[in-house]
Amino acid sequence: MSFKVSGFPELLPEEKIIEEKILNIISEKYKQLGYTRIETPAVEKNEVLTAKSWNDVSKEIFGLYGLAQWCKDTKSYSLHFDLTVPFARYVLDHKNDISFPFKRSQIQKVWRWERAQKWRFREFYQADVDVIWDDRWNDNSSNYIFYDAEVIFLLLSTIEDIFKEFNLNKKAIVNINHKKIISGYIGDYLKLRDKLQKIAIIIDKKAKITEDEFIQELKNLNLTNEQIEKILYFINLEDFTKLENIDSNELQQGIQDLKIILNYLEKLGLKEQINVNLSIVRGLDYYTGIVFETTIKWEENLWTISAWWRYEKLTSYIDSKTNFSGVGGSIGVSRLETIIFENIELKQKTSSEYMLVNFASTQDDIIKLYKKLLENWLNVEFYPKDDKLWKQFKYADKKGIKYVIILWEDEKEKWILQIKNMETGKVEEYSLNMEDDRILLA
């Protein structure tokens, strides 16, 4: 029986050590490229959270009330369900104190009242980056197209750094598309603009259904065979420049932007992992420009572990007088760590690397040693009492502490330490110079 609420994942210490490493890599990498960290409260006003039916997520919102009688009726706040809405609100509240373009990162938990199933959690980490700018000073959003490339570069490098940290031989692939290409093709060229949204939804689930089912769904929208064939041609097209002779300003703008991004990416060293995929849609909602997703192959399935997008006038849903647009992306930390947990051995159950054995006869000296090791930034703990030696070793072994250090009574004058490697069983002697400030044990 568990006392924990179900659907809210909780890690054991050995798993949390791995999650901490992942979160640190993400945090440092985001900051390295100038995406300065912010943090918003867990709680937002309901009118902000439901200002737009953001991806229909509003039915999954956790509302708040006062458990005690005196504030039982206060029900106007809720937990945030993503970091994009709180970020838009943050920009509005602080627009006079921050300077634009504003590059921010945000790594926090979000909450969604979903039915629990594998890789679907009610509480999970999101790791977002966004750049946002004031449209009033930038009439041409192509101005900031470097940021699209930068965000792809940043997220892909971060994922690669994580795989490297855990020696995982996995390759992430970026699928990239531009909304204006699909929108121009279907809206202008096929003249189906009124059915664009519905067709996009069908294209979005293409990978999950058979080609027959796909065609049938398009037929249900009363599309002609010729139109269906042209859609099939489009989503399977490998070289998007073949669309350059089509007469659609929107489509040509999309192609031009996409070329600039691919050019930037190549200069940043990214080519093989980048794959133009005209069938990537990711909702035709508030994403208006380039859309991307990063997938990795895992157990015969492709899993999306990162996604990003452009959006226009993001803040206008909350305050219609404002005009902030941007580009952003996110790494799905919970999904990524699930993959990593299944691929590595979880041995280390504590942050301690060294344990000092406690003998009553040498305790004063060992505490001196303990202090010195701490001053040398080693991760070390002192066994708390003069127990039998086998008990002290059992403690270190169960926790996965790598080295156990013993100072025997007859060696304390000379400060000769016995250091046992708990993995190999090997014992080495180390002669300590207590006058020296620096210690290098390993």
Next chain:
Amino acid sequence: MSFKVSGFPELLPEEKIIEEKILNIISEKYKQLGYTRIETPAVEKNEVLTAKSWNDVSKEIFGLYGLAQWCKDTKSYSLHFDLTVPFARYVLDHKNDISFPFKRSQIQKVWRWERAQKWRFREFYQADVDVIWDDRWNDNSSNYIFYDAEVIFLLLSTIEDIFKEFNLNKKAIVNINHKKIISGYIGDYLKLRDKLQKIAIIIDKKAKITEDEFIQELKNLNLTNEQIEKILYFINLEDFTKLENIDSNELQQGIQDLKIILNYLEKLGLKEQINVNLSIVRGLDYYTGIVFETTIKWEENLWTISAWWRYEKLTSYIDSKTNFSGVGGSIGVSRLETIIFENIELKQKTSSEYMLVNFASTQDDIIKLYKKLLENWLNVEFYPKDDKLWKQFKYADKKGIKYVIILWEDEKEKWILQIKNMETGKVEEYSLNMEDDRILLA
């Protein structure tokens, strides 16, 4: 007008940079001494949170319900109000997977529905450490008395490291007491055990009232003048060993424990900052042994920035069949950072240290340089478009970016960089060797 919910603090980027530094120092220090990091969900079952009227905080709990109709009646979960109760629940749920004594750290936000006022927030960070053990295998809790000293040492070092990081010339003072001394003195020696709880509450608020008010409150409990005098003697006593002739097992046990702790602390290098203060109470609730608090003097007031305590059978409130006891402590991050914000200049508004100027004529080379600087782990951003130079400088200046790097067209062959220090205005030349993997700009 603000779109944010009031009472939930939110930091500007320049403040969040400082908070991140504080949280990192705490996190690393806690882990260094083997307090491995865990994280619990924000949400716990109501029956767990209200299992005991923990410090009367239950009336401040934020309950959760489904905002959408379909789950409106689900009201059995709430946000946690501290990290001690979730930790007790964590130990119960994972007792077969963790090994004891279990040393853990936990740095998370907690939520309390308090009326908003200065230094009282509805959402704030707590940074806790605890050691917990299974009493069934340890009949004598004095066994683990080293941990009491370790926790004091850890929290005090952490606070000192934080002050050092920001060059703050502040000294933290530890006030230490043992519940058994006060309990033995009042219960056994003064024979007022039935009034112990009420007297303790009066002693706890001694610093906030006058001596006359203090005496009057004791008189209201029908204490004799002699008893009141003995209480005054007790709480003003500077040398607690003067109590060694009093006939009370409980009191003598407290004195003995306290001496052991002070001895450990001295060996760990702590003496001047440690102050035995017999009037420290901190609630006579689930703290049963040593209690401490760390205060710093600030604007003529003493502020408590850290506290810690022993507790017995912590988990028994949730599951009465269990017997886990321990010692733990906490740093009040929000209070500490408020002090720091008021004492330092907040110049840096971004994580970027360097900005690369963008010229259309040298863009390809600058992107190469950008990549190379990133590979050298510098925090660097590339200005996103070929703007006028003054605009690019203005951007760097507003964000508090320290160095701006220019590669002029006629110097790109030789890779000579101009590096401008934005604080001093000084420009230095740096000749780059693009064949070399290592770059040291500053």
